Amino acid sequence: MDLQQIVDDTWNALADERGSGTPAGYIPALAQVDPTKFGIAIATRDGSVFCAGDADEQFSIQSVSKVFALAMALDREGAALWEAVGREPSGNPFNSIVQLEREKGKPRNPFINSGAIVTTDRFIGDRGPDEAVADLLSRLHNMARDTRITIDEDVARSESETGARNRSLAYFMADFGRLLNPVEDVLSVYFRQCGIAMSCRQLAEASLFLAFDGTDPVTGLTMCSTERARRINALMLLCGHYDNSGEFAFDVGFPGKSGVGGGILASVPGRATLAVWSPGLNRAGTSLLGARALAQIADRTGWSVFSGTFEKS
Numbered sequence: 618m619d620l621q622q623i624v625d626d627t628w629n630a631l632a633d634e635r636g637s638g639t640p641a642g643y644i645p646a647l648a649q650v651d652p653t654k655f656g657i658a659i660a661t662r663d664g665s666v667f668c669a670g671d672a673d674e675q676f677s678i679q680s681v682s683k684v685f686a687l688a689m690a691l692d693r694e695g696a697a698l699w700e701a702v703g704r705e706p707s708g709n710p711f712n713s714i715v716q717l718e719r720e721k722g723k724p725r726n727p728f729i730n731s732g733a734i735v736t737t738d739r740f741i742g743d744r745g746p747d748e749a750v751a752d753l754l755s756r757l758h759n760m761a762r763d764t765r766i767t768i769d770e771d772v773a774r775s776e777s778e779t780g781a782r783n784r785s786l787a788y789f790m791a792d793f794g795r796l797l798n799p800v801e802d803v804l805s806v807y808f809r810q811c812g813i814a815m816s817c818r819q820l821a822e823a824s825l826f827l828a829f830d831g832t833d834p835v836t837g838l839t840m841c842s843t844e845r846a847r848r849i850n851a852l853m854l855l856c857g858h859y860d861n862s863g864e865f866a867f868d869v870g871f872p873g874k875s876g877v878g879g880g881i882l883a884s885v886p887g888r889a890t891l892a893v894w895s896p897g898l899n900r901a902g903t904s905l906l907g908a909r910a911l912a913q914i915a916d917r918t919g920w921s922v923f924s925g926t927f928e929k930s
């Protein structure tokens with residue numbers, strides 16, 4: 618299978634639709650990004666990366682960071698993390714507060730904002746916020762073999778300055794005794810993790826552990842156990858796109874995680890990781906063109922977690 622051809626064909630098929638969807642406006646720094654950007658990258662077991670378009674330009678990964686934070690929080694806390702956060706789809710928008718009151722401050726899953734804030738709290742553990750951020754960043758550097766991955770402090774500040782909704786969620790959970798660290802410490806890590814800037818290439822490379830049983834086949838670094846990698850993929854499939862997760866699973870057929878910066882990270886277990894970026898979003902905050910690109914790649918490759926017959930790459 619010629620993956621470079623597939624990536625090029627997909628990019629070309631959608632190029633005229635660059636700029637479709639609505640970029641996130643509620644984080645002012647994200648509204649500055651050129652909406653016509655469009656990148657695709659596929660990373661495979663042997664270290665090859667197949668790219669098209671703006672695949673080497675860094676963007677704000679936003680909620681895609683929740684996948685890395687989850688893997689690292691599980692590493693620190695083990696299964697005890699599941700006492701703090703659930704594993705069910707929420708069926709609600711990512712920043713919804715309604716379920717939280719009914720469910721006594723325990724978020725449905727680690728990918729909605731409330732769940733990610735709790736997960737980040739456990740990832741911080743008994744360290745200071747800066748130490749936790751440095752740990753996350755250094756893990757990404759090692760997994761992607763690229764120290765150019767940084768935190769865009771302007772985006773993090775911009776989100777913090779306009780972060781009333783996330784503050785509400787965090788203080789609400791703190792009232793239920795759900796956070797171990799001071800709310801502002803947790804949010805300072807959460808906003809910085811959302812402000813991590815990575816390219817499609819870096820994202821696909823850093824997340825190979827998801828597709829290869831927890832261990833990056835290129836660096837040999839283990840992010841998590843085989844069992845945990847499977848479970849993170851399960852959560853991505855069911856909750857990775859909030860109230861749009863069903864549509865994504867239906868159209869694409871493998872686990873993914875979206876971010877309001879317009880990035881989507883996806884994994885095809887045993888095959889590859891994929892990253893796409895186009896800033897225009899659908900109503901649920903998933904990149905419109907990005908999701909369409911992944912659906913086309915799924916079609917062209919035959920990759921799906923629901924197929925027993927897909928061709929070996």
Ligand SMILES: NC(=O)CC[C@H](N)C(=O)O
Nearest residue numbers: 679680711811876877902
């Ligand atoms: N879906 C997202 O990417 C949301 C992340 C964003 N930083 C927020 O908290 O609102």
